Amino acid sequence: MRRDTELPATFDRYVIERVLGRGAMGVVYLAFDPRIERHVALKTLQQPAGGKNDHELTARFLNEARAAGRLAHPHIVAVYDYGETGDTAFITMEYVRGETLAAHLAQHARAGTRMNPLAALRWFAQLLDALDYAHGSGIVHRDIKPANLLISPRGECKVADFGIAQLDASTLTQTGTLLGTPAYMSPEQFTGEAVDARSDLFSGAVVLYEMLSGVCPFTGTPGSVMRKILDDTPPPPSSVVPALPAYVDELVMKGMEKHPQERYGCAREWRDKLISLLAADSNEDTERTVLSHERVSSPIATPSPQTQLDPELIAHLERRLASHVGPVASLLIRRACAGAANIDTLRERLSAHLPNDEARRDFDSLMLPAGAGMPRVIGAQTISAENVNAAATRLTTLLGPIARIVARRAAARAADLRSFYAQLLDAVPERHREALRREWGVEVD
Structure with missing residues (x-):
């Protein structure tokens, strides 16, 4: 790949269409994969000259591919492939149409408005789902911030950029190493103490505070931000937006506790608390406040x-x-x-x-009435979005990234859940069919 700014026509097997973004680690392109006929995001990194900092960039790039490549979750940007060609390394990722949460917040700031609190809590619950899954896989993101959260046109929040993630005993995240974005870093990231999943929860709380109030709680120079995170407790979100329900303050401030043991124990605990508070809040005036936009x-x-x-x-x-x-x-x-x-x-x-x-x-x-768009059902055998997503995830280990296309096409052709699974069985290697047949409960004709 050329080092100038001219857009390459192709890269490896991918047809480049346009630049999606540029960063410290390289360029991200919108590309088309002609083999399986889909758009992807192609993240590239020019191979370094050989200095210590250059090797660190390369290590982070490969770290991102390994971290996100382990994870198959609807709220985490999928990584399909990693490779090197010529003097450039690349990661092939899911292309998410939409914008970053940072861009969304900036639009509200320019307009002098704030996010709908229900949308903020909805996206935050999705973030907690993603973190729970990542943490359960032994991965700590370490750089949760609005710029690393993508919002799709359907209103889905997806976590991106695992470049400095901690993978079990990753050498990129040794104690004493200062990595992250200051305004969203946990106290233990500044002090060089051991970092675990609760560090991501602190960063998530800062993001939630900003979504609800329109204000990042820690601002200023890097030195000033560090001092505030270590020593200061910001005012609760309701002091900025008085109409917010009282339970929002509890959710946010507990997540921003200085000591990890005083935060929520895990992302799943926090998510369950959020859902229970929403369910318990049946006061109509509060509901209309939350839904005001x-x-x-x-x-x-x-x-x-x-x-x-x-x-x-x-x-x-x-x-x-x-x-x-x-x-x-x-x-x-x-x-x-x-x-x-x-x-x-x-x-x-x-x-x-x-x-x-x-x-x-x-x-x-x-x-719509039956026959005009309703789901196809025989008995209780509805083909649901959950069925399709679960099947695609299961088949990814057997078919690779084309699994999602196979699952969607089978769902479009199938009359019921049984025939959906039967079509999927035809698409996998024969040696795996019997195990899948038992797993899905598909009877032999």
Whole structure:
């Protein structure tokens, strides 16, 4: 690859379309993979001249590929491949359409507005899901910040950039090594103490504070930021935005405790606490405050006996809603169903919580009469988004990155869950079919 700024036509097997971004470690391109016909993000690094700092950059680059490559999670940017060609190393990653959370926050700052608190909590719950998965795989990110969180058009939050992640006993993260972005670093990162998963929780709390208040709690020169993180406790978010529910302060401030043992024990504990607080908050005035920036066309009724809507439809709607808004879907479904006289009322209430028109069209298609877009069901064998995602993840170890395409195409052709799995079995090597058949419960004809 050339060292000038002229855009290369191709790189390895990839067709380069445009530059997505530039950073200290290299250039990220939007590229097309003609073999499996999909767009990817191609992150490149010019091979260093040989100095100590240059070798450190190379080590971080490979560290990112190894860290993210271990992880297959809907809220973590997937890494498909790592390679070297000529004097350039590259990582092939999932291309996420959308923008960074940093860009989203900057737009609000320019407009003099703040994020919708429900959207902030929804994205934060997704971040905690991703961290719980990464930590369970022995990986600490170490650089959680708005610039490393991508927001897709469907309203999904995805964690990116594992360049300084700690992989078990990584030599990049020895005690005493100062790595990270100062305003979001934990106290133990500054002091050089041992860093574990709770360091990511501190950084996540700083991000949540900024999403809710529009203000980063630690600002100034690097030296000033370090002193504030080590010694100062910022005012609670509700002191900046008085309308925020009181429980938000508890969620944020506990996450920003100076000592790791005083924070939440793990991301899963924090996420469960967040969901339980949202579920317990049934006060209508509080709810309207949280939803104040949503497009609500009719108020949500005070809970009343559940409308007799099809339970199977409700369960399917909850799963699809969760793909757009995350774990708060169950709470929103429960409130929308309260007193809903018919399916049209339910559609109207739920559509108000979707992030954009594309998501609303996708969701509305599930609520059409049977035969006009409803999920195909034989008995209870619905093909759900969870089925497709789980199958794609399972097949990745057998088929590689093409697994997701195979799963989506099988779902489009299948009449029911059984035929979906049967088509997937035809796509895998024969030696693996029997084990998968037993795992998925597919009977032999």
